[in-house]
Amino acid sequence: MIRSKSFILTLLMLLGLLSFTQAHATCTRKSSIDAGCDSCGVGIGLGNVNITSSYLQPVGTPLASTVFSITTAVRYSSSGAGDLVLYECDATDAGNIYEVFATNGDDRVGGYFDLGKDDSHENYFATYFPYVGIKLTHINSGLPFTRYWQQYPITSYATVGNKIQIRVKDFSAIRADLIRISKLPGQGKSNYCGGYVASSPYSGMASPTGTSSYTCIQPNGYVTFKGPGIASDPIGSDSADNYTTWGTGRWIAMGMGTSPISTLTHTSTCVARNVTPLVLLPTISIQSLNNGGTSQANFTVSIECDNAAVSGISSGSTALGLQVPYESYLTAKELGLVNASGGVSYLLSDGYGTNSTIATGVGIALSNTSTGTAMNFLGWGVCTSLGCPSGNDVGWYSVLNGASSIGSAASGYTSYNSVFTATLKKIPGQTVTAGKVSAKAYIWVRVQ
Numbered sequence: 001m002i003r004s005k006s007f008i009l010t011l012l013m014l015l016g017l018l019s020f021t022q023a024h025a026t027c028t029r030k031s032s033i034d035a036g037c038d039s040c041g042v043g044i045g046l047g048n049v050n051i052t053s054s055y056l057q058p059v060g061t062p063l064a065s066t067v068f069s070i071t072t073a074v075r076y077s078s079s080g081a082g083d084l085v086l087y088e089c090d091a092t093d094a095g096n097i098y099e100v101f102a103t104n105g106d107d108r109v110g111g112y113f114d115l116g117k118d119d120s121h122e123n124y125f126a127t128y129f130p131y132v133g134i135k136l137t138h139i140n141s142g143l144p145f146t147r148y149w150q151q152y153p154i155t156s157y158a159t160v161g162n163k164i165q166i167r168v169k170d171f172s173a174i175r176a177d178l179i180r181i182s183k184l185p186g187q188g189k190s191n192y193c194g195g196y197v198a199s200s201p202y203s204g205m206a207s208p209t210g211t212s213s214y215t216c217i218q219p220n221g222y223v224t225f226k227g228p229g230i231a232s233d234p235i236g237s238d239s240a241d242n243y244t245t246w247g248t249g250r251w252i253a254m255g256m257g258t259s260p261i262s263t264l265t266h267t268s269t270c271v272a273r274n275v276t277p278l279v280l281l282p283t284i285s286i287q288s289l290n291n292g293g294t295s296q297a298n299f300t301v302s303i304e305c306d307n308a309a310v311s312g313i314s315s316g317s318t319a320l321g322l323q324v325p326y327e328s329y330l331t332a333k334e335l336g337l338v339n340a341s342g343g344v345s346y347l348l349s350d351g352y353g354t355n356s357t358i359a360t361g362v363g364i365a366l367s368n369t370s371t372g373t374a375m376n377f378l379g380w381g382v383c384t385s386l387g388c389p390s391g392n393d394v395g396w397y398s399v400l401n402g403a404s405s406i407g408s409a410a411s412g413y414t415s416y417n418s419v420f421t422a423t424l425k426k427i428p429g430q431t432v433t434a435g436k437v438s439a440k441a442y443i444w445v446r447v448q
Contacts, residue, residue, distance in 0.1 A: 026229030027089035027097065030165070034249035035073040036224075038217040041253025042073045044176045045383035046262045049132060050447040051180065055410065056271045056306065059119050063132060063178040064262075064446070067139065067326055067380050070171050070223065070252050074259065082169030089227050091162045097227040098151040099171055101138055103220065105147035105239030108188025108196065109205065110218040110255075112147070112240060115181045124177075126185035127256060128193060128216035129264045130208045133181040134256070136221045139326075140172035145221045147239050149232065154225075171223060174254065175326070189240045192218045206264050214262045219253035222246075260383045265447060269318045270305035270399050272443045273415070281364075281424050286432045289362060295424040298369055301443060303399060303416045304409070311400035315448055319396040320418070322366060323378035323442040328352070332379070335427065337363070341393035342381030346427055349437045359435035363427050369419040370402030377441065390448055399445055 035041050046064040051057065071082040089097055103111025109128045116124025116133045123144040124133030136145035141152040152172070158165040184205070187196040193216035194204020206212035224245065226232040233242040245251070256262045276299035284295040303320070310317045324332065328348045332338050337345045346363025353360060366375040378395035390396055403416040426432055 025090045025093055027087050027093060027227035029230065029250065030085045030088050032249065033075050033084075035070070035075050036222065036246065036249060036251030036253050038219060038253065038255075039258055040074045041219055041255060041258055042068060042070050043258040043260050043383075044068060044220065044254055044256050044262070045260050045388075046176060046178060046256060047260075047383045047388035048263050048265060048447060049129060049178060050265045050267050050269055051131060052266065052269050052306065055413070056269065056304065057180050059180055059182045060121055061180045061271070063180060065175070065177045066382050067173050067175045068254070068382050069169070069173050070254070071168050072382070073168075073252060076168050082167060084168045085158075085165045086168060087166040087225055087227065087230070089164050089166070091159065091164055093228050094164055095153065097154045097164075097166065098225070098232075099138070099154055099223055100149055100151045100226045100232040100235070101145055101221065101223045102149045102239040103136070103145045103147050104218060104222060106189035106241070106243065107193075107218045108185045108191050109193055109216055110220055111145070112188040113185040114146070115183045115185065116179065119182050121179055121181070124179055124181060125220070126181075127220065128214055128218075129206050129212070129262075130184055130202055131181055132264070133179050134220055135177045135179075136254070137175040137177070138172050139175055149235050149237055149239060149242065151226060151232070151235050166225065171252070174221075174223075192216070209266055212264045214257045214264070217255065217257040219255035219258070221254050223252045223254070224250050260385050260388075265316075267316060267447050268306040268308035268310075269447050270303050270309050270311075270445050272301055272320075272445045273304050274302040275443055276300050279422050281422065281437065284424065286434055289426045289432050292426075296421055298419055298421050301418045301420065303403060303418060303445065305400070305414055305416065307412050307414055311398045313391055313396050313398055313448055317448055318399045319446060319448050320399040321378040321395045321397065321444045321446075322375075322420075323380075323395070323444055324348070325350070325440060325442075326380055328439070329380045335430070337427070338379055339376070339393060341391065342379045342389045343376030343393050343395045344379045345376060347377055347439050347441055349439045357435050359433055359437050361427055361430035361432035362424055362437060364437070364439055365423045365425055367421045367423065368397070368402045369421045370404075373401075375420075378444065396448065
């Protein structure tokens with residue numbers, strides 16, 4: 001009895017010690033680089049943003065879209081980029097480490113005003129560009145940035161012995177989308193780039209005419225780290241009032257005013273009005289595909305242009321491109337189907353390589369039916385300080401190349417039809433497997 005009691009007491013003492021050790025496990029910061037200052041974070045890289053007549057661009061019209069990585073932050077890119085270790089934690093901390101993110105909630109053009117909500121487009125926040133709203137989306141979670149701090153577990157990291165290391169590349173990619181909104185921001189909690197003036201509604205904003213640069217360096221959003229021993233501002237709290245951890249230098253900023261900065265133009269242009277909603281490709285056998293056979297179908301894109309618009313791929317001209325979904329783009333990169341300029345040679349089926357019912361070894365090629373020109377699809381290449389991806393290699397083509405006029409629905413504007421061919425074929429070097437092919441692409445008409 002005495003021995004038994006002694007054993008139990010010893011066990012309890014050990015359990016208590018183990019519990020004490022786990023409770024006091026802490027993460028440590030391994031890099032002192034501050035990527036949270038106004039001009040040293042990530043440039044969102046949306047390139048040129050064009051606002052034209054409300055006839056062509058009503059409220060809600062998409063203006064630009066991109067996906068970026070925090071590895072491109074000004075101070076990270078020169079310090080080992082993706083492999084730079086930011087934090088180190090005990091292996092037992094896995095499952096208790098998070099990314100925390102929110103808009104720049106106190107600033108009037110940084111993330112204070114969700115003006116898209118008034119237009120039934122929630123989570124599009126006011127920017128320095130008049131009537132341009134931005135939505136940031138955390139890719140790994142699918143959650144949109146709001147003023148309220150959110151968190152999502154970090155599941156990608158390096159393991160070294162009994163430690164896990166959180167690198168720059170372990171943070172999620174982020175998607176940025178711009179749309180036209182109907183209102184201008186009022187007075188924010190802070191007004192770093194200029195406050196609201198009732199008699200001058202564009203005060204503290206870019207010019208509503210001509211060409212302007214995004215000279216306001218206030219970020220549009222922030223990401224930071226949370227783990228044992230390293231706190232964040234309270235999850236669910238409003239970033240307009242809760243930013244006490246900003247001074248730690250652990251925040252990572254992202255903004256349209258960080259290089260490569262965006263520009264705003266007001267150039268006559270075109271828009272895509274309609275497209276064949278469903279393109280049906282005839283069934284084809286594996287044997288036929290292996291023998292060089294293809295399955296084809298045409299589809300039509302209806303375009304309306306301001307008569308003053310210039311069709312082309314040079315700066316200031318209007319171009320058209322068909323963009324693959326982001327997930328398809330990542331798979332295409334793995335298969336070597338993305339060229340050096342970022343253009344994509346084949347559109348892959350949704351679920352390619354992950355869904356056993358989806359055919360593999362095949363993709364959809366694109367061509368202009370009228371001209372016979374083979375075309376690249378747009379990928380998701382980002383703008384850099386050297387410029388934005390452009391030209392046919394990227395997937396941009398003159399908007400009226402091969403188009404036929406179909407008349408005018410409004411004075412000063414002309415409508416056109418462009419016909420394209422979708423061709424299902426074997427991907428060189430791949431093995432064809434049977435299954436379904438179901439893919440989608442997005443049509444962009446944009447001033448270069």
